[in-house]
Amino acid sequence: MTNFRDHMGRPIVAVTGIGVVTSLGVGKADNWAALTSGKSGIHPITRFPIDHLNTRISGMVDFLDSSSKGASPLTYELAETAAREAVAESGLDSGDFGGPLFLASPPVELDWHERFALYNSDSQDAGAERLLRVARGLKELDIFETTQFGSIADRLADHFGTRGLPITLSTACASGATAIQLGVEAIRRGECDRALSIGADGSATAEALIRFSLLSALSTHNDNPEKASKPFSKDRDGFVLAEGSGALVLESLEAALARGASVLGILSGCGEKADDFHRTRSKPDGSPAIAAVRAALADAGLSKDEIDYVNAHGTSTPENDKMEHLSLSTVFGERIGSMPVSSNKSMIGHTLSAAGAVEAAFSLMTMRESVIPPTINYDNPDPAIVLDVVPNKKRNAEVRSVLSNSFGFGGQNTCLVMAREPV
Amino acid sequence: MSSPRDVVITGIGLVSSLGEGPDAHWQRLAQPGLQPVLETARFAPYTVHPLPEIDWNLQIPKRGDQRQMETWQRLGTYAAGLALDDAGIKGNDELCTTMDMVVAAGGGERDEAVDAAILAASESRNDRDVLLNEKLTTELRPTLFLAQLSNLLAGNISIVHKVTGSSRTFMGEEGAGVSAVETAAARIRSGQSTHVLVGGAFQTQHSDMLLGYELAGYLHRGPWKPVWQRQGAEGGGVVSGSGGAFLVLEQREHATSRGRKIYAELGPVVSGRARRSRGELDAEIAALLGRASLPNGKLLAMSGASGAHAATTAEKRALDAVEAITTRGFSTLTGHMKEAQFPFAVALAALAVDRKAAYPVFDAAAEKPFDGIPASVLATAIGYHQFEGMALVNAA
Numbered sequence: 001m002t003n004f005r006d007h008m009g010r011p012i013v014a015v016t017g018i019g020v021v022t023s024l025g026v027g028k029a030d031n032w033a034a035l036t037s038g039k040s041g042i043h044p045i046t047r048f049p050i051d052h053l054n055t056r057i058s059g060m061v062d063f064l065d066s067s068s069k070g071a072s073p074l075t076y077e078l079a080e081t082a083a084r085e086a087v088a089e090s091g092l093d094s095g096d097f098g099g100p101l102f103l104a105s106p107p108v109e110l111d112w113h114e115r116f117a118l119y120n121s122d123s124q125d126a127g128a129e130r131l132l133r134v135a136r137g138l139k140e141l142d143i144f145e146t147t148q149f150g151s152i153a154d155r156l157a158d159h160f161g162t163r164g165l166p167i168t169l170s171t172a173c174a175s176g177a178t179a180i181q182l183g184v185e186a187i188r189r190g191e192c193d194r195a196l197s198i199g200a201d202g203s204a205t206a207e208a209l210i211r212f213s214l215l216s217a218l219s220t221h222n223d224n225p226e227k228a229s230k231p232f233s234k235d236r237d238g239f240v241l242a243e244g245s246g247a248l249v250l251e252s253l254e255a256a257l258a259r260g261a262s263v264l265g266i267l268s269g270c271g272e273k274a275d276d277f278h279r280t281r282s283k284p285d286g287s288p289a290i291a292a293v294r295a296a297l298a299d300a301g302l303s304k305d306e307i308d309y310v311n312a313h314g315t316s317t318p319e320n321d322k323m324e325h326l327s328l329s330t331v332f333g334e335r336i337g338s339m340p341v342s343s344n345k346s347m348i349g350h351t352l353s354a355a356g357a358v359e360a361a362f363s364l365m366t367m368r369e370s371v372i373p374p375t376i377n378y379d380n381p382d383p384a385i386v387l388d389v390v391p392n393k394k395r396n397a398e399v400r401s402v403l404s405n406s407f408g409f410g411g412q413n414t415c416l417v418m419a420r421e422p423v
Numbered sequence: 424m425s426s427p428r429d430v431v432i433t434g435i436g437l438v439s440s441l442g443e444g445p446d447a448h449w450q451r452l453a454q455p456g457l458q459p460v461l462e463t464a465r466f467a468p469y470t471v472h473p474l475p476e477i478d479w480n481l482q483i484p485k486r487g488d489q490r491q492m493e494t495w496q497r498l499g500t501y502a503a504g505l506a507l508d509d510a511g512i513k514g515n516d517e518l519c520t521t522m523d524m525v526v527a528a529g530g531g532e533r534d535e536a537v538d539a540a541i542l543a544a545s546e547s548r549n550d551r552d553v554l555l556n557e558k559l560t561t562e563l564r565p566t567l568f569l570a571q572l573s574n575l576l577a578g579n580i581s582i583v584h585k586v587t588g589s590s591r592t593f594m595g596e597e598g599a600g601v602s603a604v605e606t607a608a609a610r611i612r613s614g615q616s617t618h619v620l621v622g623g624a625f626q627t628q629h630s631d632m633l634l635g636y637e638l639a640g641y642l643h644r645g646p647w648k649p650v651w652q653r654q655g656a657e658g659g660g661v662v663s664g665s666g667g668a669f670l671v672l673e674q675r676e677h678a679t680s681r682g683r684k685i686y687a688e689l690g691p692v693v694s695g696r697a698r699r700s701r702g703e704l705d706a707e708i709a710a711l712l713g714r715a716s717l718p719n720g721k722l723l724a725m726s727g728a729s730g731a732h733a734a735t736t737a738e739k740r741a742l743d744a745v746e747a748i749t750t751r752g753f754s755t756l757t758g759h760m761k762e763a764q765f766p767f768a769v770a771l772a773a774l775a776v777d778r779k780a781a782y783p784v785f786d787a788a789a790e791k792p793f794d795g796i797p798a799s800v801l802a803t804a805i806g807y808h809q810f811e812g813m814a815l816v817n818a819a
Contacts, residue, residue: 052556107530107573107594110634116551119542127539128630132469135637136658144638149529149573150595154809157696165694165810167602168595170528170574178591182606189613206555214565274524274590276581279491279569288587409569410578412590 002422004254006268007301010188012422013268016261017092017249019085020361021078022348023059023242027085032365035373036394040226040347042240048206055218057225059242059349060204070111072146074202078245078354079103079156083198087160090249091261092194094160099194101162102182103153104175106203106353110147118143152200162196172408173313175199176246176356177416181270183250193255199357200245209241215280217317230377231314231343232321232389239315242349246357253422265364266419268401269300275411282323282407289327289413293403296415302401304332307339307417309372309397311363311404314343315350324405325385340397342390346376356406360416363402367420372397427676430608430689431819432773434510434671436502436622439757439767440472440664444505449774452756455783459756461647462628468644471627472664472758477501483583492579493532493570499624500579502667506620507584510671511683519585523616524577525607526592527599527623527762531571533631537562576624586620597727598694598810599623600765605692605812607672617677622669623762636661641731641807649786650730650752651739660730661807664758668767687773690799690815691716697811704734708741708805711813715801717745723781723793724750724801727768729759731807738805748801749793755785765812768802772816775800
């Protein structure tokens with residue numbers, strides 16, 4: 001008889017559907033083929049002019065209908081596309097999902113193109129006064145809805161028939177992992193048998209790029225875009241701004257098996273810890289990230305020796321990769337030098353609010369396919385970071401369990417532990 | 424019947440145009456005929472309820488921290504500090520490092536001068552995308568981004584008050600506040616958390632915050648009126664207010680074992696998403712009332728009604744349909760505080776239960792007196808555009 005409860009007596013949470021979109025393509029098949037052949041999705045920016053910009057490359061998703069329509073429409077389309085794939089795979093009703101929705105998405109703002117159009121549709125007075133006057137004369141809700149933080153989730157809830165008030169959340173670059181964590185927790189508390197967790201980010205506007213640039217967070221390796229994201233390399237110089245989405249259908253193992261669903265993996269642990277050191281930098285001793293990793297292991301009921309692979313946050317910023325190495329080596333000790341640790345971001349860039357969900361999707365596929373995607377662009381290792389980063393070429397390996405890290409501005413640290421089989 | 428895993432409220436941090444702290448709010452709101460504090464000129468034709476004078480140093484001692492935030496984050500960090508102080512948690516390392524946090528947040532303030540200059544220049548330029556790059560790369564203050572990011576209110580609370588158990592930020596107007604309280608309570612009831620800081624802040628004295636309503640024509644224009652009396656007046660009915668509300672929610676056993684005063688017990692927290700375009704709002708509000716385990720006998724309701732015509736009418740109709748309910752629309756006196764609206768409603772409900780007295784009418788033309796001791800108080804937030812929630816707050 002299958003045990004449906006975990007080591008703490010909570011319902012075991014299974015994954016029964018996975019969906020993903022990145023700059024490498026739509027869907028698991030295209031993404032996996034590209035990822036395991038070490039292909040980069042990073043390319044020159046064409047969505048807007050690059051005059052005056054220090055960074056002129058990105059991992060934007062340029063091939064969807066909404067790609068040129070602004071952050072809110074694109075984030076919606078990314079979320080819907082990934083969720084459609086995940087729900088279809090789960091075999092659940094795609095219009096009557098019947099569980100709650102947790103959406104990680106970027107904060108929204110009135111798009112500059114709309115701002116310009118509204119402003120220049122009139123010529124009386126100036127500045128905000130003019131915008132407000134034009135705004136109250138609008139007859140359609142389209143622009144308004146792009147500025148409401150709950151609207152993307154509201155539309156997704158309509159589309160998929162999820163239950164109740166959908167939760168839209170942000171934990172910065174850990175958001176995707178938090179969306180999954182919220183789904184896991186809702187099932188464990190017995191509030192539902194299934195949940196739809198999505199991370200989506202289509203917010204790579206000029207202003208977003210400039211904001212990260214002003215914080216010196218972005219790579220400026222413009223000449224050879226495919227080589228710009230180089231996690232754990234000595235000459236890494238920042239992350240590459242990117243877009244994408246990942247979606248998981250989470251179900252209690254019991255409910256999944258009862259309806260004859262295929263179990264694609266187990267979400268066995270979630271851990272988090274906030275950092276109080278600084279808005280963008282982590283505490284020098286790495287203690288919050290260390291605590292988040294340990295909390296995830298404890299939540300999963302696994303010892304550090306039972307993790308086969310780490311799907312790293314691995315942003316390619318000098319700060320993150322150094323601190324991530326410090327945290328991992330503190331938790332895993334000497335074993336860290338021989339344990340595979342790779343960064344999907346070397347190929348897809350940093351998909352921000354989506355990253356935790358996209359990388360959870362790839363972590364689950366790593367276990368299912370017994371193939372570890374490489375860290376590409378690992379030509380010049382950082383001697384201070386001794387890790388087996390699965391350099392440049394995929395590796396065939398039995399992977400029974402994965403730790404996936406997500407760390408973000410504002411002291412956000414969230415880690416997920418996934419397993420191939422229920423223990 | 425109380426149980427060790429009940430959710431109780433042990434800390435309240437409030438800021439609004441009426442002042443700061445639970446005592447100041449109680450004293451003001453308990454005065455019959457209290458007049459609202461209004462700012463009518465600065466954003467005419469819109470009226471807002473402005474922030475009171477605040478000495479930020481009292482909760483955010485480092486000037487460097489204050490400089491890293493714009494008013495919205497400062498306001499939330501300040502209100503959170505008030506709640507932590509009130510609960511006896513501030514400065515207690517053990518309690519702060521194990522405390523979970525759920526913040527309801529929108530976005531922070533853009534640089535209005537930079538935006539206005541770009542818009543002005545756009546009148547004579549066709550290469551507007553290039554204009555944008557040119558101005559934003561040279562005129563944006565680098566750290567402004569962090570002062571705007573939704574999750575950085577929580578980030579600043581971690582930095583300033585050392586709350587580091589966990590940190591989650593929910594977005595989505597009033598619904599974010601509802602989900603934040605609902606999730607925090609669920610964590611405590613299930614044993615996942617022993618004490619949680621939950622709340623939000625809204626700073627409306629900024630043109631973009633008004634624009635967020637006015638792109639759908641939601642703001643009331645012309646002379647101020649109480650929240651229930653804006654139907655038929657010019658504009659969309661919402662008068663916004665700056666404010667913040669944070670609560671310390673705690674497992675009953677945890678609170679009593681450290682000997683803390685309990686304001687009230689937080690009963691059922693229920694939420695919903697009516698498909699309003701299909702006319703589901705009336706039925707949804709009725710369904711929420713049905714799920715909120717309303718007690719027998721008369722009941723005071725602290726309504727977060729925004730004034731938005733359709734939602735406010737529907738809420739009034741639903742509450743009036745229940746004979747036992749006596750409603751107070753607190754937005755009449757505070758304005759609508761978006762993400763902070765629901766935590767604010769819950770806080771006011773807890774105060775009434777704790778003080779064993781109802782608030783006097785806030786609008787004599789639309790509200791009935793309530794005599795007696797309110798043993799339970801309902802708190803509501805029916806979103807001005809979407810999402811609905813309620814909670815029942817009971818005597819400790």
